Amino acid sequence: NAGVTQTPKFRILKIGQSMTLQCTQDMNHNYMYWYRQDPGMGLKLIYYSVGAGITDKGEVPNGYNVSRSTTEDFPLRLELAAPSQTSVYFCASSYAGREVGGQPQHFGDGTRLSIL
Amino acid sequence: DAKTTQPPSMDCAEGRAANLPCNHSTISGNEYVYWYRQIHSQGPQYIIHGLKNNETNEMASLIITEDRKSSTLILPHATLRDTAVYYCIVRVTGGSQGNLIFGKGTKLSVKP
Numbered sequence: 001n002a003g004v005t006q007t008p009k010f011r012i013l014k015i016g017q018s019m020t021l022q023c024t025q026d027m028n029h030n031y032m033y034w035y036r037q038d039p040g041m042g043l044k045l046i047y048y049s050v051g052a053g054i055t056d057k058g059e060v061p062n063g064y065n066v067s068r069s070t071t072e073d074f075p076l077r078l079e080l081a082a083p084s085q086t087s088v089y090f091c092a093s094s095y096a097g098r099e100v101g102g103q104p105q106h107f108g109d110g111t112r113l114s115i116l
Numbered sequence: 117d118a119k120t121t122q123p124p125s126m127d128c129a130e131g132r133a134a135n136l137p138c139n140h141s142t143i144s145g146n147e148y149v150y151w152y153r154q155i156h157s158q159g160p161q162y163i164i165h166g167l168k169n170n171e172t173n174e175m176a177s178l179i180i181t182e183d184r185k186s187s188t189l190i191l192p193h194a195t196l197r198d199t200a201v202y203y204c205i206v207r208v209t210g211g212s213q214g215n216l217i218f219g220k221g222t223k224l225s226v227k228p
Contacts, residue, residue: 004159035218037218040220041220042203042217042218042219042220042221043160043216043218044218045216045217088157090159090160092159092160092216104150104162104165105160105162105216106162107159107160107161108159109158109159110157110158110159112157
């Protein structure tokens with residue numbers, strides 16, 4: 001099993017450019033999440049999805065968009081890149097959310113994004 | 117939302133047990149305690165979780181006090197590869213389904 005796969009691993013963008021961070025999981029998990037981690041800080045939730053066709057905002061959604069057309073894929077879109085979006089982005093998935101409880105999230109290796 | 121308090125850093129000698137404490141005094145009855153670790157900017161790695169009872173797996177043991185206001189993660193025989201930032205997390209009760217709130221964690225340094 002590959003688990004959670006993120007691409008690309010590294011990217012440098014110019015201010016105002018756009019890009020899509022890809023995330024795919026092969027564990028048939030219904031819940032997926034996008035986090036960002038700034039240097040020396042913990043992770044903050046950007047968006048999450050409880051299943052195909054359903055997404056919702058997390059703590060820091062501004063400047064990002066997501067879609068969930070399949071169970072496996074949960075891409076994160078940056079429309080107008082800004083220096084404040086320089087960060088490491090982690091995608092995660094889990095079998096179920098809070099209702100069931102006791103289901104750990106599995107993380108990808110991250111995408112390191114620099115906006116110059 | 118229940119919050120957690122962890123010491124910012126700890127040292128441990130290689131081969132010894134590493135005991136990482138966590139306070140979560142506002143935890144509610146149906147919230148689980150999770151432990152993750154992050155090794156040098158890799159993705160967070162799940163270690164263990166529990167609700168009320170102590171738990172053990174191949175990686176670690178989790179001891180939860182009877183009042184559930186604190187817990188301890190135990191790495192029984194720490195190795196140099198266990199050097200990482202360890203996060204104690206309680207699942208939030210807000211609108212985000214299953215959201216994990218990561219604080220700054222405890223930076224564990226295992227020394228030879």
